[in-house]
Amino acid sequence: MQRGALLDAARTLLSEGGTEALTFPALAERTGLARSSVYEYFRSRAAVVEELCAVDFPVWAAEVEAAMESADTPEGKVEAYVRRQLALVGDRRHRAVVAISAGELDAGAREKIRAAHGGLIAMIVEALADLGHAQPRLAAMLLQGVVDAAVRRIELGAAEDPDEITEAAVAMALRGVRG
Numbered sequence: 001m002q003r004g005a006l007l008d009a010a011r012t013l014l015s016e017g018g019t020e021a022l023t024f025p026a027l028a029e030r031t032g033l034a035r036s037s038v039y040e041y042f043r044s045r046a047a048v049v050e051e052l053c054a055v056d057f058p059v060w061a062a063e064v065e066a067a068m069e070s071a072d073t074p075e076g077k078v079e080a081y082v083r084r085q086l087a088l089v090g091d092r093r094h095r096a097v098v099a100i101s102a103g104e105l106d107a108g109a110r111e112k113i114r115a116a117h118g119g120l121i122a123m124i125v126e127a128l129a130d131l132g133h134a135q136p137r138l139a140a141m142l143l144q145g146v147v148d149a150a151v152r153r154i155e156l157g158a159a160e161d162p163d164e165i166t167e168a169a170v171a172m173a174l175r176g177v178r179g
Helices: 002-017 024-031 035-041 045-069 074-090 092-102 107-130 136-155 162-178
Strands: none
Touching: 002 024, 002 035, 002 045, 024 035, 045 074, 045 107, 074 107, 074 136, 074 162, 107 136, 136 162
């Protein structure tokens, strides 16, 4: 029960103020626990981050995968992959993962994030192979780069509307730079 409340508070802190906002005093204040009690659940900030990744990333990835499964064609799967990730940008779980990714983390936490992203990239490889890409894994990594750039653009509150950014990212994914 307390562990869940601590993770929820961590999500809020990360989405509101980035990694610098995630402190044990702030977690204690948000949950009404004593700071020493927070240490009973997590030994460090990195441990909080690792657990958030372990809990939240699979949920996020499952939503992307479900969107892809509802598509009938490889192109539809690519479009669903891009659209669903960008639709999740406003979700607290997503904002927390973005904040985590941007922060200073120890090697263990960074490796967990890399592994989670690797699982996301693996989802799209088959659709890209079905489209005839000679190097579908490389194409998947580059496609994720387009998605990540669009996420950052949306997160920054760019001049473009998030829907415009999404449409541009989908067009880039499906047609490349030809537009």
